Amino acid sequence: xxxxxxxxxxxxxxxxxxxxxxxxxxxxxxxxxxxxxxxxxxxxxxxxxxxxxxxxxxxxxxxxxxxxxxxxxxxxxxxxxxxxxxxxx
Numbered sequence: 001x002x003x004x005x006x007x008x009x010x011x012x013x014x015x016x017x018x019x020x021x022x023x024x025x026x027x028x029x030x031x032x033x034x035x036x037x038x039x040x041x042x043x044x045x046x047x048x049x050x051x052x053x054x055x056x057x058x059x060x061x062x063x064x065x066x067x068x069x070x071x072x073x074x075x076x077x078x079x080x081x082x083x084x085x086x087x088x089x
Contacts, residue, residue, distance in 0.1 A: 028066050028076070030056040035073045044070055 034056035038047045047070055053063040067073045 027056070027058055027062055031058065031063055031066055032073055032077050032080070035070065036077065039074075044074065 031052060035047065035052050038052060038055055049063055049070065050060055052070070052073065053060045056063065067076065
């Protein structure tokens, strides 16, 4: 069976985007902030991507281009927090 290289490349691009820190004021940062604001009001299970997009002021397509799920948004926040708290060697 032959693997599709486009799919592997898409995963690599997605992983690189997830690892990159969000620039201040970027769409990623707005989405994460909107998600955290909603998370302060209700459980993660009750938060939908469309609701996050509306809160962040971005289209659902833009949000989906950055994150695949609410858990991906949460993971990006945790990674950014970890990076900010980790000592630089």
